[in-house]
Amino acid sequence: MIEFEGVAKVYDGQREALSNVNFRLAPGEMAFLTGHSGAGKSTLLRLILGFETASSGVVRVAGTDLSTLSGEKLARYRRRVGVVFQDPNLEDDLSIYDNVALPLRISGFSESEIPKRVNAALSRVDLSNQAKARPRVLSGGQQQRVGIARAIVHRPALLVADEPTGNLDPELSARVMRMFTQFQQLGVTILVATHERAVVESLPFRRLVIEKGSLISDGMGSNR
């Protein structure tokens, strides 16, 4: 699903954010991307999301070289990817229902299809009863679950999460991770960037460790 071949990213011709990164994530696989702040995790995710292009090397997602995409093609690619942020980035002007429906409206789903999908996504994160509420009345954990519902509502083949448990307590973090595990079992490819060792060590998934822009370790984690 995701292939990095000798990828490097240099900003302003001097600052090297990534250097010769090579890895491959198979369809339906889940992996953690770990490393300290400033190690290059965010740059790697931005490359996957098409917000940056590699200075050298190739980034492929589902066989497509992302450097060949721009404009409408890039937008169409992004519609097939689910994204979860540390800050759920919800729209205060919209209800929870409308926030979750956003990717469907962007993708042009019919108005008859949207309610089915939104309700299914909200029930998956146990928030069906909050559909009409505004984000500001929800707790941090609930908001993060809305963010997850929004990321999976259009059933993406790839889910990318950037520090999804950064603002949550350990109990909520574990709950969010259980949700990711369920999605992975449904065949979704998941890449979770996090610097929380406890989260990574609690699950038996592959770990990509990045330091100073280089991939220094790529191996399986242990079961709890």
Added chain:
Amino acid sequence: MNRWLSDHTQAVSDAWKRTSDRFTQFIVLVCLLGILLAIPGWLAQIWIGMASLVPEDAVRSEAIVFLKQDLDVEARIDLERSLSEMPSADEIVFVPRSAALEQLSSQDGLEPIADLKTNNPLPDALRLKFTIQGVQADENQIIENLTSDQRVLSLRYYPSTRIQYASLVEMLGLLGIGLFALTIIGVLMAVFLVAAADVVDDRRRIELYTLLGASRRFIRRPYLYRATILGVLAGLIACLVITLLNEVLSSLLAINLKALDARFANFPVDGRILIGVALIAVLASWVGAERAVSRRLKALN
């Protein structure tokens, strides 16, 4: 078609939701922009109103063209025709030599001398009244052309008040146009910046939509609708302010000027000004939002 319709309906509802959430702020902004937009519109209205107060005689010049003694009727009619074809000619009247003597004597403050009456040295003449909208040089050119005409013996030229004070009129005109242009630029920038600021406030939202795979058109639409609503409402407020101010000024002028001329009883608001103000408001607002979203999207990609 369905997709197009649903996308636009969604954008309008999105624009409205965002407006209704900050309704008081939006209304204050609309009123402020409306008042700002009314300033150049009101200046233009005063300008046009004042122009209608200027009496015709102040802008109309006159020349008495003395014809050569031996000019026959045919040649005179030919000259009259060629003069009447001038776009600036308002009136051409044939003045027989006896009438010319009386008119010139009375203009010079003299009674025609009895000897001159019996032995009138003046030839027949044509009284030409003309209005030039251009500069003084254009009027001088007409006089030169007349003087150099073979059929013309000489002429007396009475320039209009506007021509007599041409340099002052020209300077005041340029000053007025300069001030008007500055006001327009200032107002345009204000509307442009307000529409652009609305987008800058929403930087996070634009990034989110981009991340979710929204096309540029999809992202732009709600901002453009919101900018259009802002422009239309600000334009309407401006038109209302101009009309009200004009009503007040008209009634004040009417009290003082009605006695002079019935035309001064009221000054209707010029429709072109209202349309111009409304168009400026919508265009500036639209362009401001469009440029700001484009810049943000460009920076993102």
